[in-house]
Amino acid sequence: MDHMGAPLRWWQTRTFVVIATLISIVPLIWPDIPPLVDLPGHMGRYRVQLTPVEQAPWLAEWYNFQWSLIGNLGIDLLVVPFAKVFGLELGVKLIVMTIPALTVAGLLWIAREVHGRIPPTAMFALPLAYCYPFQFGFVNFSLSMALALCLFALWLRLARLGRLRLRAIIFVPISCLLWLCHTFGWGVLGVLAFSAEMIRQHDIRKDAGSGHWVESWIRAGLGCVPLALPMLLMIFWRSGDHVTGQTADWFNWQAKVAWLLMVLRDRWELWDVASTAVYLLLLFYAVRDPVLGFSRNLVLSALFLAAVYALLPRIVFGSAYADMRLAPFVVAVTLIAIRPLPGMSARKAGILAMLATSFFVARIAGNTVSYWLFDRDYDTELAALDELPEGARVVTFVGTNCRNEWKMSRLEHLPAIALTRRLAYANDQWSMPGAQLLTAKYSKAGMFAHDPSEIVTPGWCPREWWKPIDFSMARFPREAFDYVWLIRTPPFNSRYASDLDRVWRSPTGASALLKVNRDRPTPQIADEELYPKWFLELRERRMRERKLELPPPPRS
Structure with a gap:
């Protein structure tokens, strides 16, 4: 009743x-990890939050966590x-x-x-x-x-x-x-x-x-x-x-x-x-x-x-x-x-x-x-972490495309599991003061320090901050990272990875873990190869405008 x-x-x-x-x-x-798009990224933050400074002092060099x-x-x-x-x-x-x-x-x-x-x-x-x-x-x-x-x-x-x-x-x-x-x-x-x-x-x-x-x-x-x-x-x-x-x-x-x-x-x-x-x-x-x-x-x-x-x-x-x-x-x-x-x-x-x-x-x-x-996908990709040492400086690129596909891959923030399990650097963390307790402060990483630098596409996408895989492979700062973790990325020009050695590859060949070989020269790639033509023309026009706006040199 x-x-x-x-x-x-x-x-x-x-x-x-x-x-x-x-x-x-x-x-x-x-699933060991609930396959929710942003959750692995949050788990990376929890790892920084829970790890004492004396156990992993390098985390304090990369991230700022403050309650x-x-x-x-x-x-x-x-x-x-x-x-x-x-x-x-x-x-x-x-x-x-x-x-x-x-x-x-x-x-x-x-x-x-x-x-x-x-x-x-x-x-x-x-x-x-x-x-x-x-x-x-x-x-x-x-x-x-x-x-x-x-x-x-x-x-x-x-x-x-x-x-x-x-x-x-x-x-x-x-x-x-x-x-x-x-x-x-x-x-x-x-x-x-x-x-x-x-x-x-x-x-x-x-x-x-x-x-x-x-x-x-x-x-x-x-x-x-x-x-x-x-x-x-x-x-x-x-x-x-x-x-x-x-x-x-x-x-x-x-x-x-x-x-x-x-x-x-x-x-x-x-x-x-x-x-x-x-x-x-x-x-x-x-x-x-x-x-x-x-x-x-x-x-x-x-x-x-x-x-x-x-x-x-x-x-x-x-x-x-x-x-x-x-x-x-x-x-x-x-x-x-x-x-x-x-x-x-x-x-x-x-x-x-x-x-x-x-x-x-x-x-x-x-x-x-x-x-x-999704859990099977996670297990396949996370096998790369077996070859990753603790505290490694890793830049990760996760492939996507410019279309808003119905089935999201759930891999976008998988880089943070390297932070969770190996206390390695993850470039997928959000850096939004006031909205999150953690912000990225690894200045050496430049534009590859935080989200969405981990997202890569075949080409430039309109109205998105994502970068093409060719651009990311050619421009990530080698002095800031020791490893590159590729997760189902689009094909890219092998010349942009001429200084990288492969240490792991997924069974499908779509993912790989690469190590930066500092004995080889960094590939020198001209901007014309990486940027779209309209961007180069716009940059050139603005540079000319700045020169015209400069005041005349002082008279001696």
Whole structure:
């Protein structure tokens, strides 16, 4: 029986919630390193964070790591105790495994609190635990969003039980901890809590005969004051002189529509887009079916999140894909808003629940196969580290192309595993003061010191900072590096590697580990071979303009 006194169906029991939560972690069980695009890069930062200076003093010459109070510390803090108990790699894996589990549990808990019991359609939302932002490796963000869902369910539960004073007391420290995990999760919790409190206050006023929305709006704002303390932390964080990064690309509607189509993006475009189409069909069906409706509470929450999504730029304080991160959660909240009306038969409810659960299991099966294949790629490429000495200065080039292919290779930040396992230099670390605790300071590396210098392409790509493989091989500073790690790079002119000796090669021949041979002369390559013609002409024109602007020499 649930708290409404109705008998529970199989999908509404605690046993089902536990099973669904456990199913959600299945794709992450086999891979040693969860194959999320940015995660290996974060693991490199964790290694620097956890390694004492006396154990690897050379790390202090390459990187600057400094603890500071920023709204992006979720796994950075958790990894400290987890690494002591389980080691760094297993500790990170265990933390990451909690993210889809918390997301699934949070969605089902919210659905139960709002509807009184879990609707048969709620399981359609569960595959979004493996949404595109999670696949991208935004792990602090994803953890904060999973926690925000669970905390929103707790917020609703305490309101339902009338424990408003207790809610106010416990959410002051909880909101600060959530902000510390990632500021995005705290912001979303605020939006969800405000919308729910607004509905609750309106219903109270309406029952009393004075249900005015303006008054409800004001009272909802007052009710959310316990969540407001992190605003002071936000001001402190973003007002520092060390903070950099622009906020740009507002109202890019083409990109926003694309993000909505990519909410389940993983490996197979047809499968992922078809799965997203299931959501459109479900929403259309829910609107048309007379025995299905929507929760006012969650519909208002979804509308508020959609408004935030529309207003968010693509880049916030230098962090890209800010709006993309919110898209799956707009969809998820909309899906769990669907509810059966009293006229729905038990048979129809059972069929819907079976379809929703089958969809969830099918998506998890696809994610499991996808992650197994990515793990095989990781094992193949990481074999190069067996030939790499500890503390080596390594410049890594990872091949890609100018097309935004649906299946991301997940290799973009694999260079950081050299830092994780061999305490070697990795040129894929982000260098964004104020956004990360670590910045690269290896001046000898020049333009190859940090991300995105590890990304190489067959040629110059428009509107990208990536460099062609020929340029990178010819121009990386030999005095700064001892090894070159090539990961599935495009073909390049062998003359640019005339001073490099191969010490390892992958079975497919697409990857290799090369050692700089200082007994051979560095290849001398003219700019005309490496730069596009338009760039050379532009540079020449600007040089002529500078000469014309120079003042005449002083008279003797």
